[in-house]
Amino acid sequence: MRLPKMVTAAAVAALALSSAACSSSSNEPAKAPGSAALQGQTLTVAAVWSKTEQQNFEAVLTEFEKRTGATVQYESLGDELPTVIKTRVAGGQAPNVAMIAQPGLIAEFARAGNLKPLAANVESIITDQFSAGAKSIGQVDGKTYGVLFKAANKSSVWYNAADVATTPKSWDEFISELKKQSDSGKTPLSVAGEPGWALTDWFENIYLQTAGPEMYDKLAKHEIPWTDPSVTKAFEELAKVFGQSSFFPGGNAGAVATDFPTSVTNVFGTNPKASLTFEGDFVSAEITKAGAFTVGDTARYFAFPQLAGKSAVVTGGDIAVAFKDDAATTALMEFLASSDAASVWAKAGGLLSLNKKVANDVYPDATTRQLAKELVDAGDNVRYDLSDLTPSAFGGTKGAGFWKAMQDFLANPANVAAVQQSLETSAAAAYKK
Amino acid sequence: MGVPRGADAGSPTPDEGRRTGVLSGGSPRLALVFLLPALALLLLFLIYPIFSSAIRSTYDAAGDRFVGLDNYVQAFTDPQTLLSLRNTAIWVIVAPAVVTTVGLLFAVLTERIRWATAFRLVVFMPIAISLFASGIIFRLVYDQEPERGLANAITVSVHDAFSSPSLYPGARPRDPATLTPDPSGALVTGRTFGANDVAPLAITGLAPDKLPEGAVQAVQPEPGPGLRGLVWLDVGGGTERVIDPGERGMPGVVLQVLRDNATVATMTTGNDGRYVVPDLPPGDYKIRLAENNFTAPFRGINWFTGTLVTPVIISAWIWIMAGFAMTFIAAGLAAIPRDALEAARVDGATEWQVFRRVTVPLLSPVLLVVFVTLVITVLKIFDLVLVMAPGSVLPEANVLALQMWQVSFGGNDPGLGSALGILLFLLVLPAMIFNIRRFRGDQ
Numbered sequence: 027m028r029l030p031k032m033v034t035a036a037a038v039a040a041l042a043l044s045s046a047a048c049s050s051s052s053n054e055p056a057k058a059p060g061s062a063a064l065q066g067q068t069l070t071v072a073a074v075w076s077k078t079e080q081q082n083f084e085a086v087l088t089e090f091e092k093r094t095g096a097t098v099q100y101e102s103l104g105d106e107l108p109t110v111i112k113t114r115v116a117g118g119q120a121p122n123v124a125m126i127a128q129p130g131l132i133a134e135f136a137r138a139g140n141l142k143p144l145a146a147n148v149e150s151i152i153t154d155q156f157s158a159g160a161k162s163i164g165q166v167d168g169k170t171y172g173v174l175f176k177a178a179n180k181s182s183v184w185y186n187a188a189d190v191a192t193t194p195k196s197w198d199e200f201i202s203e204l205k206k207q208s209d210s211g212k213t214p215l216s217v218a219g220e221p222g223w224a225l226t227d228w229f230e231n232i233y234l235q236t237a238g239p240e241m242y243d244k245l246a247k248h249e250i251p252w253t254d255p256s257v258t259k260a261f262e263e264l265a266k267v268f269g270q271s272s273f274f275p276g277g278n279a280g281a282v283a284t285d286f287p288t289s290v291t292n293v294f295g296t297n298p299k300a301s302l303t304f305e306g307d308f309v310s311a312e313i314t315k316a317g318a319f320t321v322g323d324t325a326r327y328f329a330f331p332q333l334a335g336k337s338a339v340v341t342g343g344d345i346a347v348a349f350k351d352d353a354a355t356t357a358l359m360e361f362l363a364s365s366d367a368a369s370v371w372a373k374a375g376g377l378l379s380l381n382k383k384v385a386n387d388v389y390p391d392a393t394t395r396q397l398a399k400e401l402v403d404a405g406d407n408v409r410y411d412l413s414d415l416t417p418s419a420f421g422g423t424k425g426a427g428f429w430k431a432m433q434d435f436l437a438n439p440a441n442v443a444a445v446q447q448s449l450e451t452s453a454a455a456a457y458k459k
Numbered sequence: 460m461g462v463p464r465g466a467d468a469g470s471p472t473p474d475e476g477r478r479t480g481v482l483s484g485g486s487p488r489l490a491l492v493f494l495l496p497a498l499a500l501l502l503l504f505l506i507y508p509i510f511s512s513a514i515r516s517t518y519d520a521a522g523d524r525f526v527g528l529d530n531y532v533q534a535f536t537d538p539q540t541l542l543s544l545r546n547t548a549i550w551v552i553v554a555p556a557v558v559t560t561v562g563l564l565f566a567v568l569t570e571r572i573r574w575a576t577a578f579r580l581v582v583f584m585p586i587a588i589s590l591f592a593s594g595i596i597f598r599l600v601y602d603q604e605p606e607r608g609l610a611n612a613i614t615v616s617v618h619d620a621f622s623s624p625s626l627y628p629g630a631r632p633r634d635p636a637t638l639t640p641d642p643s644g645a646l647v648t649g650r651t652f653g654a655n656d657v658a659p660l661a662i663t664g665l666a667p668d669k670l671p672e673g674a675v676q677a678v679q680p681e682p683g684p685g686l687r688g689l690v691w692l693d694v695g696g697g698t699e700r701v702i703d704p705g706e707r708g709m710p711g712v713v714l715q716v717l718r719d720n721a722t723v724a725t726m727t728t729g730n731d732g733r734y735v736v737p738d739l740p741p742g743d744y745k746i747r748l749a750e751n752n753f754t755a756p757f758r759g760i761n762w763f764t765g766t767l768v769t770p771v772i773i774s775a776w777i778w779i780m781a782g783f784a785m786t787f788i789a790a791g792l793a794a795i796p797r798d799a800l801e802a803a804r805v806d807g808a809t810e811w812q813v814f815r816r817v818t819v820p821l822l823s824p825v826l827l828v829v830f831v832t833l834v835i836t837v838l839k840i841f842d843l844v845l846v847m848a849p850g851s852v853l854p855e856a857n858v859l860a861l862q863m864w865q866v867s868f869g870g871n872d873p874g875l876g877s878a879l880g881i882l883l884f885l886l887v888l889p890a891m892i893f894n895i896r897r898f899r900g901d902q
Contacts, residue, residue, distance in 0.1 A: 109868060208664065209633075209664060209694055210694045210695060211629065211664055211666035211667075211694070212666065220851065221850060222850050222851075272664055276603065276604075276758065279761055280603065283761070283849060283851075417871065418869055418870070419869065419870035419871055419872070423865060425848070425850050425851070425852075425853025425857065425865075426539070426853075426854065426865070426870075430850070433850060433851035434851075437851070
């Protein structure tokens with residue numbers, strides 16, 4: 027109901043402005059997403075999306091073009107986006123807006139002065155429509171540079187509906203469900219241990235709950251060491267699951283060798299070996315790809331079990347940032363922060379938004395609605411994936427740092443102290459640079 | 460600096476040939492015009508990057524502070540880089556030698572068979588597949604799951620041919636305290652029992668449908684003469700540690716009665732899981748469930764462990780490159796004067812002697828070029844390791860070229876990355892110079 031009204035209002039404003047002022051101002055900041063004053067201006071937006079995602083995002087951009095008259099060129103840079111953007115920035119050819127999924131890179135650009143802080147009107151939209159936790163994702167040193175446009179819910183446990191009768195709410199219930207299944211000779215839990223990032227998500231969910239968001243932020247900035255007792259506690263909780271080799275198909279060694287697609291097909295393939303697997307909302311895409319189960323019916327999910335009696339969600343995703351601060355770029359950022367932009371894509375499926383004003387019923391199905399609701403409901407307890415907040419030498423390199431330490435932990439969950447020590451050593455080296 | 464030498468040596472060669480050889484009358488200026496595009500490309504894509512990397516390697520990660528040779532010091536002190544250097548050394552020592560030997564064998568042997576061309580074509584084919592794709596193929600070959608991995612499918616079938624799988628693989632005691640595994644893997648009761656006691660033992664960790672057909676409802680043994688007991692599957696019923704209706708005994712479990720750690724009797728459970736050990740003298744007994752009741756099925760070898768991963772990746776590379784070596788060596792073989800071989804045979808040399816004393820020495824220039832070319836390829840090995848080594852063992856499998864890339868782009872330290880690049884360049888250089896000398900010598 028809100029949506030059409032805003033659209034009409036925007037259209038009226040556009041008409042009024044275009045008749046009154048024509049297309050004259052290029053240096054004045056845009057009033058609202060609705061001034062046709064941007065007629066003739068061309069913007070470039072870079073993101074990783076291709077295929078369906080590209081189509082959906084282009085629909086968002088078309089809506090912006092319709093409202094403002096500006097022309098937006100979308101560039102799909104694929105997974106090498108960080109490298110390409112870095113090169114572009116170094117060569118003075120930065121796009122107007124980029125969708126970057128590496129907060130570390132955003133901080134780097136912001137501190138080097140490449141990014142422009144968001145205009146006051148854009149920031150006020152974010153303050154109004156996002157939780158403080160969600161807003162902080164786009165901030166560097168207290169200044170707002172971006173907004174999480176396409177969010178992921180990385181706190182979901184997916185299960186075979188035929189195997190799990192009652193969904194566990196708490197961590198203890200989760201463990202006893204796994205024990206029950208393991209006692210009857212099943213290997214209930216499929217863990218993706220081969221990509222280190224999937225294991226870091228286990229730790230992050232537990233740590234965010236047991237230590238709380240403030241400690242989470244401190245750990246991300248390395249203001250507390252990895253040898254901190256709060257980290258020990260999280261690892262000990264995780265060891266309650268990782269320490270039970272009978273939980274995993276192939277035991278712990280099997281889990282360390284399981285890649286992400288296999289971890290999903292272990293549960294939702296044609297020949298299931300396990301009943302549950304944990305990862306983000308993107309598991310549903312893998313389930314659909316495997317084809318043997320239907321998301322929402324035979325394949326369902328529950329929120330990551332609670333350890334401290336309250337829900338918290340680890341998120342991730344693409345943050346919109348601006349490399350320019352002209353009127354057109356500001357207008358585009360304002361639009362991307364708004365619920366209107368998110369709703370366009372959310373309706374088509376594949377996008378979750380942290381914007382509180384995005385009506386829950388725009389999402390196409392019950393599972394997506396639930397995932398989105400949990401993200402928004404987590405309020406200030408929502409945090410960006412910790413491994414992405416750390417320097418990539420520590421949190422994003424195959425076979426090193428955080429990823430490697432988590433794999434060592436999965437291989438030998440008894441040795442918490444050694445894992446913490448190795449984490450601290452590699453973190454200290456990575457933060458020094 | 461060896462930099463310009465290596466690059467110069469390539470381009471003036473035709474020039475020199477012209478000066479010393481027959482002059483075709485073209486003007487040197489015209490020659491320069493023709494050479495210019497190539498020179499420009501060389502400058503842009505070879506000379507400039509080399510110098511730019513060399514300079515970059517003396518700056519810190521951000522690129523704004525001159526650090527001298529610090530990055531090189533770090534390269535030789537960082538344990539991860541040292542590990543990569545060690546692995547690169549293993550590659551250089553093992554891989555080219557093995558591939559040249561295998562190639563030589565194939566070349567010599569295919570000379571004598573009928574469908575030589577067809578055979579060589581098959582051996583040569585892997586070269587047509589990119590290293591990346593080959594890496595994925597071999598990742599599958601060495602997959603842990605015997606249903607997917609060819610290597611483990613073979614090891615598992617060989618293993619199972621010699622030892623049969625156990626009756627109840629993976630089953631475990633309900634209470635780890637009452638039944639504890641001993642060093643051999645067998646389960647031994649924690650407490651002792653008298654000669655006429657009742658000892659029910661609860662087992663879990665097995666799907667009820669995995670029980671043999673004959674298994675029937677478990678029954679609590681009545682007290683009576685003899686040590687009596689029960690081994691049952693405590694799964695599927697309502698309460699743990701209680702014999703619920705529907706819970707069946709585990710037939711065929713071999714158990715030993717121990718007294719002071721010596722076996723005094725051996726028993727096998729019946730269809731309802733019960734057993735009776737009669738006529739025991741009074742005393743304290745423990746019960747031991749033999750390890751072969753529960754041994755988990757053999758799952759094959761985990762190929763991607765710290766020690767095996769590099770040999771495994773090298774084996775894939777041998778598969779890919781053997782055809783390359785064979786082709787070159789076979790070409791060299793065809794050029795060997797037949798009369799030398801015939802003369803040796805007439806003089807009464809055995810085939811082995813002909814091979815050792817005539818063929819190999821005559822082939823040695825070709826073998827050397829093949830070997831050196833392979834050394835250069837091996838020093839640059841990158842994609843195969845990246846694709847094949849799982850993340851958890853990547854540090855153990857890492858090589859210099861991959862480390863360089865990881866440090867520069869993942870680790871965000873182009874300074875150290877450039878230093879590693881220059882290091883790699885210096886290592887390749889001797890082999891390059893050697894090869895160039897050879898080519899010039901041939902001319």
